[in-house]
Amino acid sequence: xxxxxxxxxxxxxxxxxxxxxxxxxxxxxxxxxxxxxxxxxxxxxxxxxxxxxxxxxxxxxxxxxxxxxxxxxxxxxxxxxxxxxxxxxxxxxxxxxxxxxxxxxxxxxxxxxxxxxxxxxxxxxxxxxxxxxxxxxxxxxxxxxxxxxxxxxxxxxxxxxxxxxxxxxxxxxxxxxxxxxxxxxxxxxxxxxxxxxxxxxxxxxxxxxxxxxxxxxxxxxxxxxxxxxxxxxxxxxxxxxxxxxxxxxxxxxxxxxxxxxxxxxxxxxxxxxxxxxxxxxxxxxxxxxxxxxxxxxxxxxxxxxxxxxxxxxxxxxxxxxxxxxxxxxxxx
Amino acid sequence: xxxxxxxxxxxxxxxxxxxxxxxxxxxxxxxxxxxxxxxxxxxxxxxxxxxxxxxxxxxxxxxxxxxxxxxxxxxxxxxxxxxxxxxxxxxxxxxxxxxxxxxxxxxxxxxxxxxxxxxxxxxxxxxxxxxxxxxxxxxxxxxxxxxxxxxxxxxxxxxxxxxxxxxxxxxxxxxxxxxxxxxxxxxxxxxxxxxxxxxxxxxxxxxxxxxxxxxxxxxxxxxxxxxxxxxxxxxxxxxxxxxxxxxxxxxxxxxxxxxxxxxxxxxxxxxxxxxxxxxxxxxxxxxxxxxxxxxxxxxxxxxxxxxxxxxxxxxxxxxxxxxxxxxxxxxxxxxxxxxxxxxxxxxxxxxxxxxxxxxxxxxxxxxxxxxxxxxxxxxxxxxxxxxxxxxxxxxxxxxxxxxxxxxxxxxxxxxxxxxxxxxxxxxxxxxxxxxxxxxxxxxxxxxxxxxxxxxxxxxxxxxxxxxxxxxxxxxxxxxxxxxxxxxxxxxxxxxxxxxxxxxxxxxxxxxxxxxxxxxxxxxxxxxxxxxxxxxxxxxxxxxxxxxxxxxxxxxxxxxxxxxxxxxxxxxxxxxxxxxxxxxxxxxxxxxxxxxxxxxxxxxxxxxxxxxxxxxxxxxxxxxxxxxxxxxxxxxxxxxxxx
Numbered sequence: 001x002x003x004x005x006x007x008x009x010x011x012x013x014x015x016x017x018x019x020x021x022x023x024x025x026x027x028x029x030x031x032x033x034x035x036x037x038x039x040x041x042x043x044x045x046x047x048x049x050x051x052x053x054x055x056x057x058x059x060x061x062x063x064x065x066x067x068x069x070x071x072x073x074x075x076x077x078x079x080x081x082x083x084x085x086x087x088x089x090x091x092x093x094x095x096x097x098x099x100x101x102x103x104x105x106x107x108x109x110x111x112x113x114x115x116x117x118x119x120x121x122x123x124x125x126x127x128x129x130x131x132x133x134x135x136x137x138x139x140x141x142x143x144x145x146x147x148x149x150x151x152x153x154x155x156x157x158x159x160x161x162x163x164x165x166x167x168x169x170x171x172x173x174x175x176x177x178x179x180x181x182x183x184x185x186x187x188x189x190x191x192x193x194x195x196x197x198x199x200x201x202x203x204x205x206x207x208x209x210x211x212x213x214x215x216x217x218x219x220x221x222x223x224x225x226x227x228x229x230x231x232x233x234x235x236x237x238x239x240x241x242x243x244x245x246x247x248x249x250x251x252x253x254x255x256x257x258x259x260x261x262x263x264x265x266x267x268x269x270x271x272x273x274x275x276x277x278x279x280x281x282x283x284x285x286x287x288x289x290x291x292x293x294x295x296x297x298x299x300x301x302x303x304x305x306x307x308x309x310x311x312x313x314x315x316x317x318x319x320x321x322x323x324x325x326x327x328x329x330x331x332x
Numbered sequence: 333x334x335x336x337x338x339x340x341x342x343x344x345x346x347x348x349x350x351x352x353x354x355x356x357x358x359x360x361x362x363x364x365x366x367x368x369x370x371x372x373x374x375x376x377x378x379x380x381x382x383x384x385x386x387x388x389x390x391x392x393x394x395x396x397x398x399x400x401x402x403x404x405x406x407x408x409x410x411x412x413x414x415x416x417x418x419x420x421x422x423x424x425x426x427x428x429x430x431x432x433x434x435x436x437x438x439x440x441x442x443x444x445x446x447x448x449x450x451x452x453x454x455x456x457x458x459x460x461x462x463x464x465x466x467x468x469x470x471x472x473x474x475x476x477x478x479x480x481x482x483x484x485x486x487x488x489x490x491x492x493x494x495x496x497x498x499x500x501x502x503x504x505x506x507x508x509x510x511x512x513x514x515x516x517x518x519x520x521x522x523x524x525x526x527x528x529x530x531x532x533x534x535x536x537x538x539x540x541x542x543x544x545x546x547x548x549x550x551x552x553x554x555x556x557x558x559x560x561x562x563x564x565x566x567x568x569x570x571x572x573x574x575x576x577x578x579x580x581x582x583x584x585x586x587x588x589x590x591x592x593x594x595x596x597x598x599x600x601x602x603x604x605x606x607x608x609x610x611x612x613x614x615x616x617x618x619x620x621x622x623x624x625x626x627x628x629x630x631x632x633x634x635x636x637x638x639x640x641x642x643x644x645x646x647x648x649x650x651x652x653x654x655x656x657x658x659x660x661x662x663x664x665x666x667x668x669x670x671x672x673x674x675x676x677x678x679x680x681x682x683x684x685x686x687x688x689x690x691x692x693x694x695x696x697x698x699x700x701x702x703x704x705x706x707x708x709x710x711x712x713x714x715x716x717x718x719x720x721x722x723x724x725x726x727x728x729x730x731x732x733x734x735x736x737x738x739x740x741x742x743x744x745x746x747x748x749x750x751x752x753x754x755x756x757x758x759x760x761x762x763x764x765x766x767x768x769x770x771x772x773x774x775x776x777x778x779x780x781x782x783x784x785x786x787x788x789x790x791x792x793x794x795x796x797x798x799x800x801x802x803x804x805x806x807x808x809x810x811x812x813x814x815x816x817x818x819x820x821x822x823x824x825x826x827x828x829x830x831x832x833x834x835x836x837x838x839x840x841x842x843x844x845x846x847x848x849x850x851x852x853x854x855x856x857x858x859x860x861x862x863x864x865x866x867x868x869x870x871x872x873x874x875x876x877x878x879x880x881x882x883x884x885x886x887x888x889x890x891x892x893x894x895x896x897x898x899x900x901x902x903x904x905x906x907x908x909x910x911x912x913x914x915x916x917x918x919x920x921x922x923x924x925x926x927x928x929x930x931x932x933x934x935x936x937x938x939x940x941x942x943x944x945x946x947x948x949x950x951x952x953x954x955x956x957x958x959x960x961x962x963x964x965x966x967x968x969x970x971x972x973x974x
Contacts, residue, residue, distance in 0.1 A: 114853070114856075160820060162856075162857070164859045165856055165858050197854065197856055198851065200836070200851050231569055231570045231572075232539055232570075235536055235571055236599075237536040237539070237599065238539070242540070248539055253568075253570055259567060265894065266896075268835075268858045268859070268894075269893065270835050270836055
């Protein structure tokens, strides 16, 4: 792992690192089990872009030996955004109430169009099947709306008189909120979305799913949980440690499907080259420390690999809730 | 109603209707007549007590069922219930609903209470538009009394724990009655799933399990806040009352009452009233004394908390004196510039004046053929001061001597301020063109036609020249003058674009009233922020906040990433000049004749200085003076005060 540490300038504490892969509950492909991590064939949901596919096929035969430093650096430098996504019911629940969505478009032609991506995590709540319905309706509605109001006009080059992106995103979420209220009156859901245009991320957020920005030096939580315990932490009434075990830690004060009017946190963020954007439901962050997320992402060859490992890690810690992870890797 | 138990998390029995039906007789004594209300944890029935055969005695029955599946836990819950019901049954106060009986049956607990004919305060809030302030004060005093009664119970004080409008009944005589106790909460532990909605009224420490009489005082404050503002705290982030000042929603409220509610709502229980008696006395003082009796000491208290800054008032009352003033022969419509010991100002009297920066004495002047509205700009490399004139020309003078180095003729007035970058001068003209000239010789590199007057200042990055036009378009040109993208606002753009080169976002105001954020790399707008007047003032960004004025009279500070308003500062007249920031202080001039100095982080006024005419252009900081021109013909040099 030395080459990775050097590459990222990371300091690795022996005890705080992620569990070795042998300890992970969910079996991983053989190739992943040995350390240092090496390139392994990932899930079929992983996007395989032409530029990486060739690399992958070239090195796959050597999957049991470590890659040279140069090879890995070359691999990390992608021409386009790549992503992985993974969602799991966990070890306790009987149904998965999370919904996740990933979409990415890139065009090479004489007409200049920025790369476009839309990534959503929605964590539903409510009895019966209301939770999964609420998150499903939300992910689908936001995706349909954003595609038709932002993506299609952009691709068509017809952006005159277009509302600003955040407004279009906001309308999409309001629409999703109305749909949840209409179709799943007893359900609710979180909604955290990143719409990527070029290297600018438009982030919309309601609830306690999270987005982290991961660079070689740091992991930063970009979103703020709309939860009671988060408010108590902000008011110095609770320490983060106390919050982790608080009986009301799952109490949200804002979610979709709760009220006709929904207040959405909106922000824009320029994503540095080679940075990662991690979207996840609380099933991940309740079980896995930021530092561990950071280590796992750094030590994974592909975004999909990182998603699988993160889900496995959360399951290994008990998997008390549904676990969903979407990871984007910016080119650079 | 977003109660904490909206999603109880019980998958399975939620649909089973276990409500007692009308005419069912409970315990051979209480004949159910109907349902009065219900929540996640139980149902309230109206019933008739059959033991009273001759009179129609009505009771309210609260039924609570435990959702705990574990038998031991359930038993312990019922035990707690019995203990607490015992305490309540012993209470006797005219404002507390009497408990007649309690029992448990089939894992359900029943509380038999006096039936109160009336309406709870929550219902009353939804049914009315306004409640008389006198009545609110009367109820508040009575609530203090009853809470005080509970808090003084021996051996242990009783904490109500659940003070909120829906637990306060107003009976048919208009008197308050407390109808519910925290007892119901015995039954909600063990809920693990994610829930939406908070209680809204509970004190922060209650969530740590610390409950004291001060917690009731907080909830009481929250209840009063809800009643006075009519903003339901359950729909807002928890503990955010201070973000919704009462006077913003209800200007008729006595400011002293606002202070009382705010004191009750302090996060720290030690900062609240010590007892309900203390709070009651404060409220009573309002009721029986004229409003202004309390206002003087109250004011002092506000300043202690950092609310207003009295120190600064002393400056306003005349402590700030200009170091020097310079009177030109006509209005000053543009910003001054300064370099080394020189200060420059253009005037509508046709001249650019060069003055000694420390004394204001004339060094040289240069007369053009018409008035000057374009702010002079210094080109240090070529020792030039450059500016445009209403005579259609653009001038470059040697800044030491005032001798003309070169000039350039456009086809209309030049009112825009120039930008000197990459060895070139970029400026716009009313002829619709943006010009790029060699700074050293005035030779034209290119001109780009925007089809409408360009009055703003181009912003030049390492790759792009971004400029707004009266056509409403914001256009990005390559350094070679080729169009890269344009973004159309709905009205003319006079405000100069500002680019955060780090984030790659361009901010620009439009006379359509919006401030826009546009992605520099592709011209897509990320957000727009609405003001209620045309924006002519140019924005600046500082530490993540964007500052600009609007013709609606406000100076805004908004979060540059989210466009959320951080604060605004209201003046009486439109603001057309651009703000500047120096050492965390923000300076701007208004058309109300004042130059304002605000704390950039919170928008609090530090001082203001009155000129004798509207200020239409930005001030300029030069070392230890602020230079600002006014329509009163005068250039003021004010000392920088910290």
